[in-house]
């Protein structure tokens with residue numbers, strides 16, 4: 175028995191279907207390429223937008239205000255999300271630093287959003303980025319600086 179039914183060859187639609195299939199494959203390849211492109215420099219990281227001093231201050235703020243839910247090692251607990259590693263990084267990759275700052279300063283600590291000073295929020299965000307492998311630099315993160323807020327987050331592997 176032939177593996178292909180004989181009527182397939184006579185099917186007037188076959189040529190059209192093949193073209194559609196080829197186009198679909200080409201589209202899939204293109205979409206993959208578009209998704210792959212930003213990952214090409216996967217070892218690149220956000221330009222330094224916060225200082226080492228902020229990381230240190232942020233570590234203490236995190237311990238006092240965040241660790242109770244997110245864990246001392248940022249590992250998360252139950253429904254409290256992990257704040258380090260792939261899950262966190264995939265969520266924030268490609269988004270502006272201002273989005274992360276706004277989310278944290280508006281919503282965290284859960285139930286007491288906005289309760290810390292802007293400097294404290296800036297420091298704890300610096301510690302979050304540091305914990306996710308972004309290197310500190312010479313200048314502190316100033317959350318009133320539009321240029322800093324517009325920096326696109328990129329995490330290394």
Ligand code: HEC
Pocket residue numbers: 235236239240241242243244253254255256257261262265278282283284285298299
């Ligand atoms: C009472 C528990 C609690 C405390 C304290 C708390 N959080 Fe959260 N946090 C949550 C919960 C629950 C979510 C998920 C809510 C959501 O995504 O809308 C969350 C989400 C987050 C996220 C987003 C997670 C993601 O995957 O993007 C960040 C960032 C964050 N918290 C940072 C902080 C920081 C920084 C502090 C301390 C200043 C803090 N949280 C304190 C419970 C808490």
